[in-house]
Amino acid sequence: MLTEGVSLIDSRSDRVVMEPNETYWNPDRKPTVRIVYDNVIGKAEGIKSVAAGDGRVDVVFDLTPDEAHAFPASEHGKIQTKKAKTILTGVFNENRPDSPWRNPEARRALNLAIDREFVLHQGAHGYGTVIPAFIQPGRYGADPEMKPFPHDPEAAKRALEAAGIGGRELVFVASPAWKGVVAAIGQCLAKIGLGCRFVSAKEEPPEEFDVKLEWYFDWTPQYPVACVHREFFGKDATLRQGPEDPDFDALYDKLLHTPHEPQQEEVVRAVERYLQDQAKALFLYAPYTLFAVSDRVAFTPYDTCMSELAETRIKG
Template sequence: MKNKRALAKALAAASALSVSAVSQAGSLTVATPQDPGSWDPIDTFLVNWASLATNVFDGLTYRGPDLELVPGLATRWEELDDGTRLRFELREGVTFHNGEPFDAEAVKFTFERLLGEEGAKGPQRSNYTAIESVEVIDDHTVDFHLSEPDPVLLTKLAGYGAMIVPPGYIQEHGDEHFNSNPVGTGPFKIVDYRPREDVRLEAFAEHWGGAPKLDSVTYRFISEPSTAVAELQSGRVDIVIPPTIPIGMIDTINNHDGIRVVSVPSPTVEAIRFNTQSGITADEKVRQAMIMAVDRQAIIDSILAGEGKVIASFQSAQSFGHDPELEPYPHDPERARQLLDEAGVEPGANVQIDVRGNDATFGEVAQVVAAYLQGVGINASIQPYETNVLLNDIIPAGRTGEMFQQKWGGWTFDYDNTAYLMYHTGERWNPYDSDEELDRMLNAQRGITDRAEREAMLQEIARYTQERALEMPLYSLNALYGVSDRVQGFEPAPDNRLRLTDVSVSE
């Protein structure tokens, strides 16, 4: 009788599995504008990486489109020792895509690698330097020992460098192999990667959160916006992710049968940053004048079709640290000319604006900015670069012109993650400036556990950077997705980090 019950149970499970397999049938194709070049979590800061890799890797925590922080590979956590120790209880029964078990040793390995020599080669380590060590308590418990409390750490653990990686696989195959053949614990696994062309994912049925509804997902790297939209119209692409879709093509998509644009407010902000070390932009008055010369609301109305908001500092209204009382610099060409005269800048002075060559919308914005600068006597030329070259070579090496485009995802929704990386001395995105007072404020706010006090300090930092005019804050952007009507269960992520587990397609 016992054997019969076991057989019946097995047959029922097989039947359920068969039904599940039928319901999972379907493939999705996503257009993304950029190949990150490496799938290793510690090698990247790119939103285009996260829009795919959120499906391949898991962190100890997870934050979805609703922006709520929930358990990921950790089922619970608690603060100990006044916030300088975090204890995580880990999910049991989880395996990596290669069958390797997930446990406390995998967590320890991940963070020792991130904070060690390998992590030093990439841009993520500075986000996690509060972590002094990771202690294994038992197979499913770890303690993070911190040099000081980090009020944003739990959110950081939900993305990018903190994604948990398999120790055995990396030790056997090496870091270079892992870059192109990553293994995680996420709901999809990478099965084929053709650099600059596409990457194909298959459902990982053993995922701890349940099998995805899709069988497979293909991400195609399409840098040209018009090509991506044409592929959406033809049905060869199901989703086009931000920031691909030009504002001017919104109506084209919405007026085409079977596809639509889905817009959601996002933390993404755009600015033109200044070389504060050399050239006319080394003068604070000149930088202030350039900001006042540009009518940013007119840019939003005319080029962005209202899909954005003017910002006073380099953060969106969704960011913790945003000060609603902080007013943007006014559009005041007359005052701009006065400041330029006070700074001794002769009419006809030249500046260069470096931009991402594949960003069609910002290309238009840069042209308008140049026209406004011309109106106050400054000649601005625009220098386009391939995105990876600009971000990995030109900016970090301090080889830009007087001005350069900076788009920032603000994915932690906390101004610390923007301000520290943009303004602290020696950081990758701060190749020119060094300010002891600003360094002091940035360091101090990280040790504040009182939420209201820390928010006030972040707002003070925003005011300070505005006074120094370290960049020309332009606008926060809505995230624009192009979506086929055959896509079911799609929820747009404000930060582009799509989790496709519950997405399906209708034929």
């Protein structure tokens, strides 16, 4: 609890308790259960508790695909999935003046080299959906005509050799949670004569790394400008991953000055098409949010990219 004049918390409670608010204004969303968030029980221990049904833990948030896949068959709990407003994609390192990834044909070729269904099922145990760009199908700004890059290893090999990338080892930076995904990408690259090396995002990445796997959020219609991910491509970006791109900047400027529907969504779709046409990223898939859930509760995660602590509903 913060008190007046306090701006920094230097300790934390071992638990956070949320009691039902009997006077909540909306009867349809009135809380009905007491929720305890335990800050002491570790994630691995919590997963074991759900599987064992010992009553200490009912829900564990944000499992990795490996953790979900390893969850034992249990009559006391299960893995629950939710299509989250996120995507997993690779950002090309274009920052070096001699970077081969400044060439859109090289970026497109690497996209053609990846068998996304294989990467999803081999590297993430099927917990996700292959999508064509940054915005998931059916959401604001998604173009229903867009399709994922096809898997064409022969065309990829020819283009990468023409770009002078054939036969080299590519360095992928990613969270340890996605090491299996990088390994599956490596199997795809091996078929066209490329090596693949994983570097943990917890380490200092080498200057010459090729691709960094990142989470991105597919935001809501109330904030559609974020759909274009200007932080990586726009002229006011703090994290711009490549050289100046006047064509993208012009599209982004048009979006800022198109306040009405349906014109605004059409501009968002134009941005999405541009990002795919220029292969500005290594497009992969939209991961699921994964939970270990005890059979003692009926758990309903919100369709959101915000804090589960604030927006989760558990029906007791």
